[in-house]
Amino acid sequence: MTSPTLDPYRYRQIGPVQLYLGDAREVLAEMPDASVDCIVTSPPFWGLRDYRTGAWHGGDPACPHLLHDPRRTDGAVCTACRARWLDPQYGLEATLDDYLDHLTAVFDQAMRILAPTGTCWLNLGDCYSTASGGAPKSGRPQPGGLRPARPRVQDMLPPKNLVGVPWRVALTLQSRGWWLRNAIVWSKTNPMPESVRDRLSTSYELLFLLTKSQSYYFNLDPIRIPLLRPEAADGTRIIGGARKGSTGGIGATARRRGATAYGKYSADDAAVESRAGRGNLVPLGHAHTGAHPKGRNPGDVWRIATRPYRGSHVAPFPIDLPLRAIAAGCPPGGRVLDPFSGAGTTGLAALQLGRAYLGVDIKAAFHDEALARLTPHLPDRLDDEGEG
Structure with a gap:
């Protein structure tokens, strides 16, 4: 492409x-x-x-390029030679x-x-707001040069606020x-x-x-967390010693017939089945249980x-x-x-x-x-x- x-x-x-x-x-x-x-x-x-992607355009190449604020932002204009600082990066x-x-x-x-x-x-x-209006240490997000200013962080939040x-x-x-x-x-x-x-x-x-x-x-x-006690998923052992089919696992016979702890659903034979038929790999008719044979969410x-x-x-x-x-x-x-x-x-x-x-x-x-x-x-x- x-x-x-x-x-x-x-x-x-x-x-x-x-x-x-x-x-x-x-x-x-x-x-x-x-x-x-x-x-x-x-x-x-x-x-x-x-990330140092900016550069001066126009003006006098020998000019030291003075700004009202030394922190350069995209569109800042040199007050001496009118060169413009252009920087395509995001974040500044x-x-x-x-x-x-x-x-x-x-x-x-x-x-x-x-x-x-x-x-x-x-x-x-x-980041946090500061007295200079930006993130900690850098304080960069400020109006640069003669560029029209929009409200800065310190105009919205007092210093030390999480933005x-x-x-x-x-x-x-x-x-x-x-x-x-x-x-x-x-x-x-x-x-x-x-x-x-x-x-x-x-x-x-x-x-x-x-x-x-x-x-x-x-x-x-693929991202399930493996069970610490895999045997619990097939119903052979549940924490507390009692077999509780409603809250943990299923028997081996049921598993051979295609059932899982989330209902009768198998990723192998119904991998693209979805609730709306458009891609959600969410088991149909699943019940909330305490274990899944492939691990927990x-x-x-x-x-x-x-x-x-x-x-x-x-x-x-x-x-x-x-x-x-x-x-x-x-x-x-x-x-x-x-x-x-x-x-x-x-x-x-x-x-x-x-x-x-x-x-x-x-x-x-x-x-x-x-x-x-x-x-x-x-x-x-x-x-x-x-x-x-």
């Missing part, structure tokens, strides 16, 4: 991996309707870090409203290119037609320490599950450690997050998209699970880094001869 408007430098393909160089909204706008099955992404968090917008507008534009396109039964998994972190960025984004997307199905807490078992004394340190981020409708592909079985709190990464991208999420999301939310052989591809961690998870991958990023160096990580995992070890 090569975009006709992207030259070879801006588009690379190696086997099931397609990488697009450019602004996420603009690249997604060129993709066909309903062309991906699953989206897993972690956009740059607001006000957190600078002057105001939270600008950040919401940019993400909304991306996810409007994402909804269009997502299959009707597709799922979208969105990871976001939060609630993830929920503001999620509720904005919900208001634009997305179904908000889950708010998953990624509980970090090894969180970064914080030198704070008047609040608790932050040890989690949020992962939202969004869909286009109430009916979508979702297969819980992992719930909406995922205890996952961060992983060290030595590449130039400073904030990739651990592969465990996209592995779970893709295993549950993308059909076998489907296509996974990350509009903010970065180091390609979502692509790595997609390849490991036998899915194709489409990644978008504004920084060519990140794509080079992603390809170095993805190539060893390509089917049959495809090399650059497979590029398109």
